[in-house]
Each structure stands twice: as structure tokens, then as C-alpha cells.
Amino acid sequence: MAFELPPLPYDYTALEPVIDEQTMHLHHDKHHQAYVTNLNTALQSLNQFASMSVEDLLHHLSEVPENVRTAVRNNGGGHANHSMFWQIMKSNGGGEPTGALADDIRATFGTFNDFKTQFNDAGVKRFGSGWVWLAMDRNHKLQLTTTPNQDSPIMDGLYPVMGNDVWEHAYYLKYQNRRADYLAAWWGVVNWDAIAQRYQKGKSM
Ligand SMILES: [Fe+2]
Numbered sequence: 001m002a003f004e005l006p007p008l009p010y011d012y013t014a015l016e017p018v019i020d021e022q023t024m025h026l027h028h029d030k031h032h033q034a035y036v037t038n039l040n041t042a043l044q045s046l047n048q049f050a051s052m053s054v055e056d057l058l059h060h061l062s063e064v065p066e067n068v069r070t071a072v073r074n075n076g077g078g079h080a081n082h083s084m085f086w087q088i089m090k091s092n093g094g095g096e097p098t099g100a101l102a103d104d105i106r107a108t109f110g111t112f113n114d115f116k117t118q119f120n121d122a123g124v125k126r127f128g129s130g131w132v133w134l135a136m137d138r139n140h141k142l143q144l145t146t147t148p149n150q151d152s153p154i155m156d157g158l159y160p161v162m163g164n165d166v167w168e169h170a171y172y173l174k175y176q177n178r179r180a181d182y183l184a185a186w187w188g189v190v191n192w193d194a195i196a197q198r199y200q201k202g203k204s205m
Pocket residue numbers: 027031082165167169170
């Protein structure tokens with residue numbers, strides 16, 4: 001068993017103009033592929049871990065042999081985070097969530113616009129490379145959090161409902177140093193149906 005790069009669920013141009021085609025090629029075909037390749041290399045003689053789902057692997061990180069644990073943390077996290085990321089975007093996305101997810105966001109953060117503002121602020125303030133997340137704790141309470149590098153909320157016992165990648169590789173070609181502009185524009189490609197499915201999965205865990 002080896003981990004594999006999942007194909008994009010849409011064309012490389014699908015998220016234009018918010019995310020440009022060249023960024024999508026580099027981000028998916030080079031960066032995500034490298035996390036998968038390096039994860040497989042780290043686990044090449046550790047079949048009991050290589051046969052887990054990547055989420056289970058991150059849950060059991062403390063059991064991974066110490067000599068490869070950092071490599072598994074960085075590359076397993078990178079594989080899990082990006083696999084989530086492609087799924088929660090789509091062409092002509094955006095708008096607002098509906099149903100239970102929308103109710104929960106309002107109950108936790110105020111209006112939908114309040115939520116977006118808090119999410120974007122957290123993403124801007126994440127120093128260096130990392131991610132900004134809407135996550136769910138064990139009691140199914142929503143919270144905003146950020147992680148450094150390719151760390152996943154799973155490593156903190158949280159379920160990642162949705163997250164945005166604030167590594168420069170996610171936005172630098174089009175937005176250069178303007179991370180806040182990227183964060184603001186990103187809502188236009190968000191796939192709320194996919195996020196609602198993840199939310200329901202988190203509620204069932
Ligand atoms: Fe990335």
C-alpha cells in the first residue's frame with residue numbers, strides 16, 4: 001500500500017480568476033505530489049502505518065518511530081491538508097452555507113460576515129507558513145484555529161471542517177505578498193456543499 005496523489009476534482013483552470021492555472025499546477029502536481037512521495041519514502045519499511053488512512057496516521061503520530069516522525073508529521077499533514085483543500089473548492093463557488101452548518105456558524109461567531117472576518121484575520125496573523133481552520137472539538141463545538149507548517153488540527157484532537165492554505169505557494173504568483181487579498185478572494189471558490197458534508201461527518205464522530 002502506498003499513499004497516492006488524488007486527482008483534482010475539476011480542471012486546473014476551474015478556480016480562475018481567484019486561483020490561477022499555473023498556481024494550481026504547481027500546488028497540486030509539485031507541492032502535493034512531493035508530500036505524498038516523501039510520506040511514502042518515510043514509511044517504506046513501516047507497513048502497519050503505510051496501510052492506515054492518512055487521518056488515522058496523524059491520530060497515531062506518537063506511535064510512529066522517532067527517526068521518521070517529523071517526516072511523517074510534515075508530509076502526512078501536507079497530504080491530508082491538501083486532499084481536504086481541493087475538495088472544499090469548486091468553480092463558481094462562494095455564497096453562504098445553509099442548514100445546520102450555517103446555524104452553528106452564526107451561533108458560534110455571530111453573522112456569516114463576522115465569521116469570515118475572524119477567519120481571514122486569523123489567516124493574516126498566522127506567522128510564516130501554515131493554515132487557518134474552522135475545526136470541531138470532541139464535543140462538536142466549532143472553533144477557529146491556525147496551525148504552523150503542515151500541522152493538522154487532527155494532531156490537536158480536532159476535526160478539520162474547512163481550512164485555507166496560507167503558505168506563499170498557495171497565492172504568491174497572483175497575489176505576491178498580499179495574503180489578505182488572497183484570503184478575501186478565496187471565499188469566491190468555496191464549495192459549501194462539500195464543507196456541509198464534512199461538518200456532518202464531524203458531528204457523527
Ligand atoms: Fe499548499
